[in-house]
Amino acid sequence: MANTSTISAEPSGAKPKPFITWERAVVYTVLIVCALFFLLPLYIMIITSLKSISEIQGGNIFVPSSNPSLAAWEKAWNSACTGLYCEGIKVGFWNSIKITVPSTIVSIAVASISGYSLANWPFKFSEGFFTILLLGSFIPYVVMLYPIVIITRYLGIFSTLPAVVLVHTIFGLPIQTLLFRNYFASLPQELFKAARVDGASYWQIFFRVFVPMSVPIFTVSVILQVTGIWNDFLFGVIYAGPTNYPMTVQLNNIVNSAQGGKAYNVDMAATILTGLVPLTIYFISGKYFVRGIAAGAVKG
Amino acid sequence: MSITSLPETDRSVPLNRNRRSALIALAGLLVAEVVLGSIWKILPQNSAVSPNVFTALMFLMVPPILFFIYDAIWGIKSRNSKMASYPMMLIALGVFVLGTLWTVMFSFTNIKIIPLFTPADWVKGFVGLANYKRLFNTSRWMDCPGLTKAFQSGWEFKCAGALPNMVTYAVLSIAISVSLGFLLAVMMDQKIRAEGVFRTIFLYPFALSFVVTGHVWAWIMSPEYGLQHSIRALGWESFSFDWIANRDMVMYAIVIAGIWQGTGFVMALMLAGLRGIDDEIWKAAKVDGIPAWRTYIQIVLPMMKPVLVTTFVIVSSGAVRIYDLVVATTDGGPGISSDVPTRYIYQNFSANLGQSLSASTVMLVAMAVVLIPWIRVEFGKKSQA
Known part of the structure; x- marks a missing residue:
């Protein structure tokens, strides 16, 4: 992928142009209008969460509260009701952590080793297996959901944490393997050969030569997996079981379990809280995030 | 610009004839088999871990054992790579291929609530396209009254579901x-x-x-x-x-x-x-x-x-x-x-598995149609090159 930041930073073009042309004006107008459209929901989420219910019912959705308060946030975190229990979305937050951490570690461990094997130690049928994985990543999840229900039930882990970790490992494998395989293949072959000549084994080359060189790709892959797993809803609702429901499922339950009128301010506070982890990762890691999502599609 | 093509380099690896490590691995696996085979008998009755886990692990260790027997006798090229790719192969074959096949195959049976597995189940429960007929007669799945009167006067294209x-x-x-x-x-x-x-x-x-x-x-x-x-x-x-x-x-x-x-x-x-x-x-x-x-x-x-x-x-x-x-x-x-x-x-899923499986198969077909242009770009040029 092209390094986007350096290209735009360099001045280019031979002749100086007038300060602003009408073409530039059109470009900026379109971009700014689109930017407003994309920012609008974030703005509305934030101002709604700071309002009181009476302000929401009487006021305008675009106008910020005259008396902003964090009461809705406090309620969303600590005491919003998800059907039977009223313990807030914090339960879901901790569940999501419990799901995301092991799922990310296991799936990246499996995928990085598979990618390393595919790129540097190919064997008969290795590309065949990889093609299956790649095609498998496009198969609608529902096609494989029930078979996995059968497997996890047989193993007695259905509706438990290990089941979700297993499912995230399975469905994260194709894209993660692709990421690592392409990265390892792009490293200079001489490194690998030199290590071979020096008598390094499969595992020594991986841990002593490749892993230290691969911090960027591990970063990209952690970002992709953490945001992907955090944002998952379907696997959480099917395999995790009610005691382990991740934050997305809890959020949905909080919004849907409104009794006696919807508390939009609490709903929006819970919504922001759910989006906060991936958003923070996104804003901190910007370039890596873009690289991750583009790697699967463009890098070759 | 392709996802799947790798640079053309010589990645061949010399034959690894390290018998000793193969025998050590083999011995380790056999000990693990014996341990797993006996451990669930001493587990408490209400243990959190299902005995099936041990059965599954023992079963999953059979291919590696055969692999290392072969390796100890004849030697296997890039042995570690193949062993390390075992989880990937298991997922590719066991989930992506077998899972999809199971869904497609059993969408042709009268499966309802309790899932069936074996080929015998399949033969016994085979009902042809009955699930699909029912699916497309269910208005919640697809309700296109216009289609039956297509191109007649007063025809209105309207689909719900x-x-x-x-x-x-x-x-x-x-x-x-x-x-x-x-x-x-x-x-x-x-x-x-x-x-x-x-x-x-x-x-x-x-x-x-x-x-x-x-x-x-x-x-x-x-x-x-x-x-x-x-x-x-x-x-x-x-x-x-x-x-x-x-x-x-x-x-x-x-x-x-x-x-x-x-x-x-x-x-x-x-x-x-x-x-x-x-x-x-x-x-x-x-x-x-x-x-x-x-x-x-x-x-x-x-x-x-x-x-x-x-x-x-x-x-x-x-x-x-x-x-x-x-x-x-x-x-x-x-x-x-x-x-x-x-x-x-x-x-x-819970009440009408046959409908789920046949609907999943329809989605699989829909996805396959979409995938064709990608497959042609991704895999087509290899044959031309």
Whole structure:
């Protein structure tokens, strides 16, 4: 992928142009209008969460509260009701952590080793297996959901944490393997050969030569997996079981379990809280995030 | 520009005839088999770990044992690589291939609640296309009264149900997000100021969960206190925006939310594609006096075909499996007017497995149709090269 930041930073073009042309004006107008459209929901989420219910019912959705308060946030975190229990979305937050951490570690461990094997130690049928994985990543999840229900039930882990970790490992494998395989293949072959000549084994080359060189790709892959797993809803609702429901499922339950009128301010506070982890990762890691999502599609 | 092709280098690895380590591994595996075979007998009755776990592990260790026996006698090339790829192979074959096959095969049986596994079950339960007939006679899945009277006088094309809803969503959201994404990418490519800021703004929705997106848009579009209420309060009494509560318009409301979430992703891919175009092309076009917009449409766009195809496939595979967004925005409502296949399938898991499996197979076929252009780009050129 092209390094986007350096290209735009360099001045280019031979002749100086007038300060602003009408073409530039059109470009900026379109971009700014689109930017407003994309920012609008974030703005509305934030101002709604700071309002009181009476302000929401009487006021305008675009106008910020005259008396902003964090009461809705406090309620969303600590005491919003998800059907039977009223313990807030914090339960879901901790569940999501419990799901995301092991799922990310296991799936990246499996995928990085598979990618390393595919790129540097190919064997008969290795590309065949990889093609299956790649095609498998496009198969609608529902096609494989029930078979996995059968497997996890047989193993007695259905509706438990290990089941979700297993499912995230399975469905994260194709894209993660692709990421690592392409990265390892792009490293200079001489490194690998030199290590071979020096008598390094499969595992020594991986841990002593490749892993230290691969911090960027591990970063990209952690970002992709953490945001992907955090944002998952379907696997959480099917395999995790009610005691382990991740934050997305809890959020949905909080919004849907409104009794006696919807508390939009609490709903929006819970919504922001759910989006906060991936958003923070996104804003901190910007370039890596873009690289991750583009790697699967463009890098070759 | 291909995902699957690797650089042409010699990666052959010398034959590894290290018998000792093969025998050690073999001994370790056999000891593990014995331990696993006996451990569940001494487990407490109400143990959290099911005895089946041990059975499964013992079964999974059989191929490695055979592998190391072979290795100890004849030697195996790149042994560690093959062993380390075992989990990947298991997932590829055991889940992706066998899981898909099971779903397709047993969609032709009278499976209802209790799943069946064996070929004997399959033969005994075989009912042909009965599940599919029932599926397409279920109005919740597909209800197209217009089709039977197609092209007659007074014909009106109107389809309802989960499958047509998914098609509506897919066609509209792909068409709009791909064209808008391309347009934004072209504008971002004009050496503008604050490019990073714009990219951050366009892409942040993609980092959010569909559940988050769905609830935000459900709130904005809620007729009760949302956009409609606010604009009416400003004095425009007749303003109406109740798509989310309107049976005929609800899918378009979901499309809006989907576009908001997905356009930035398309833009990022397209921008990467645009930046991959050689500067010489631009110079040549400029020298020939071709206006920039024609260069984009007639030269750059055709050159970006691989990026376009990959984007299209990724976006459409997401659109086909749409679920969370609908659950969060409308939960299939009003009534079942925004139901989608994944939701239909999921809700039939517990009571009507045959419907779920046949509907899953239909989705598989739909996805296969979409995948064909990608397969041709990705795997087709190998045979030409």
